Amino acid sequence: MSKIEKAKGWKHSKPGLWLSIGTSAFGVLSIVKDVRKARSESDNLLLANAVVGAAALATGTLLLVRELRRLGSDDVLAD
8 A cells, every 4th residue: 555545544543533623622611711701691592502512513523533443453544
């Protein structure tokens, strides 16, 4: 397998999944900011938006963790 073919599968490798999980962690900062703003302004719609965003972020992160667990030792970049 060539290096280019390995690079195309990088997103589904262990380092790629860890990077995706790490970038999702930065999304938490935006969610926290929105929740604080919604509470200070007593804006229920903005609070609902932040809660839905947090649920989506949590679901996405859990999907990445599940894929990471399934990947196991079948890492294409480990060779």
